[in-house]
Amino acid sequence: MNIDSIVKNNLCTGCGVCISEDKSNRAKMVWNNEGFLVPLLDRKSSQDEMIKVCPFSLNQKNEDELGDIFLKERDNQYQDKIGYYYSLYAGYSKEFRKTSSSGGIATYVFKMLLEYKIVDNLFIVKEVDGEYAYQFFSNIEEITQISKTRYTPVTLEKLFQEISEIEGTVAVSGVACFVKAIRLKQMYNPKLKEKIKFVVGIICGGLKSKYYTDYLAQEAGCDSEYSYAQYRVKNEQSYALDYRFSCEEKLNKRIHMVEMRSLGDMWGTGLFKSNACDFCDDVVTELADISLGDAWIDPYNKNGLGNSIIITRTKVAENLIQEGLNEKYLVLERVIEEEILLSQSGSFNHRHKGLLYRIEHASKNGKISPKKRQRYLKKQNLFFNFIQRSRLKTRQKSLDIWLDTRNSSLFKIKMKPYFEDLKFFTLWNHRVIRLKKILFGKSI
Known part of the structure; x- marks a missing residue:
């Protein structure tokens, strides 16, 4: 290697x-x-x-x-x-x-x-x-x-x-x-x-990816070159997750902002992630x-x-x-x-619980993956693995579709089916967890 x-x-x-x-x-x-x-x-x-x-x-x-x-x-x-x-x-x-x-x-x-x-x-x-x-x-x-x-x-x-x-x-x-x-x-x-x-x-x-910032800038209303991107503009009167993204348009020095909560889950979906x-x-x-x-x-x-x-x-x-x-x-x-x-x-749920599936998925597709600590390599239920598969696809598609469109509106339209799949499997995984708790008094 x-x-x-x-x-x-x-x-x-x-x-x-x-x-x-x-x-x-x-x-x-x-x-x-x-x-x-x-x-x-x-x-x-x-x-x-x-x-x-x-x-x-x-x-x-x-x-x-x-x-x-x-x-x-x-x-x-x-x-x-x-x-x-x-x-x-x-x-x-x-x-x-x-x-x-x-x-x-x-x-x-x-x-x-x-x-x-x-x-x-x-x-x-x-x-x-x-x-x-x-x-x-x-x-x-x-x-x-x-x-x-x-x-x-x-x-x-x-x-x-x-x-x-x-x-x-x-x-x-x-x-x-x-x-x-x-x-x-x-x-x-x-x-x-x-x-x-x-x-x-x-x-x-x-x-x-650097394209994550380009996407946020467009969602904030800036369609030209920008600088001074601020990713966590706080709202003192609200709660910690209620923050905004801002950037400065180079042409006219105008500040553009967007409420991050209006854009949905930018982390759990794996958008633009390495x-x-x-x-x-x-x-x-x-x-x-x-x-x-x-x-x-x-x-x-x-x-x-x-x-x-x-x-x-x-x-x-x-x-x-x-x-x-x-x-x-x-x-x-x-x-x-x-x-x-x-x-x-x-992060613990995704990084640790989904690790074995992602390693096996990489191997099946002819890809190598690093050797990880054995205690985190545990099999999960079917729907949890479906979530992992959907996230892998969502992550890659976010990069592919952005490179193809470079337009936040078209990006959201083309990403919608992948978001819906991920939402569906996440919902069913939560139902399985609740059923397990009812039947056995514990989570999976």
Whole structure:
């Protein structure tokens, strides 16, 4: 297996870490036709080296094994879906909640990392001239510039190209597959453990194609070039899921907005999602120093300003949170494991319960898939598998139809049969679950 096979089997999420292992220095990240970043290889690219740091390599160490290397400590705890941790919280940052996604905890952590000189630099996704990309950042005074969620493809390619030239230590943020790639890189190059001193994990529902943003822009009423896409414009008077997308039309600087709830379920349907995400079994960024996500549980989801769930996995992370509590910077409550699992229940259901079906489906269609942790490979009922099949089709069709139409109105018309199929199988699966509860007093 090599990087070329990862790309051909749609198992690349564009992390770009493999580029740093190309001894020929000829590989680079480029856009593919589906709107994702993937490596473009040269015939001299050293693929045997590059594959070592790929998070979707078939024979790479899994999250349990890497967790033992990087996070296992004498006094932390372990849960087989959450990973290693010290404490679990839900709540928000007083200073950054209004200007950030969720509860603003990520921005608080970034600020404290710089202010307490735990690291000298951040490598985070930042806006430059209305577009978004990973950038090095060290200006505490401008910390709110990095406080928003970005549902657009980005790559870590620049990190390892420039890190040796950056003075001092670095903290990096990323979704689960990006974090895993960083840990693999550190495993093969231990000096990077000291250079990259802290990793912030962003809990992810799946990576989106760049065409997702184009679709949202059109739904917001912008049919020409745009910039400054904002994916989570909060409604303070409502609840957490009631947010808007906005963008700025380049021609006349007009702001366009659309209520996201008016567009239906953009996550459970798999619209514009990377195929590789269907083979990720790390729901809560198990390999980060701290994991942050939306608190999609009662009562935290009732507040339109948003709340975060927080999983501290190292002493440094736990101390940052405790300092925030002691100084009244943070408003947090401790939560239990079951609440963390419930807050991401949709992702756990899809990623874990549907994993065996998706692996078998890939194999039947002549596709390879990465080796996953055995405890998640469990057979499910017939209707649940029909849901998985329908989601696979919906995901791919969303990309195919968008490339064919580039028009949101036509897109919705042509996608309607696939949405209806998915809705039908989901309804029947729920009926089966309810019947099982009535007959046996438990869910499947």
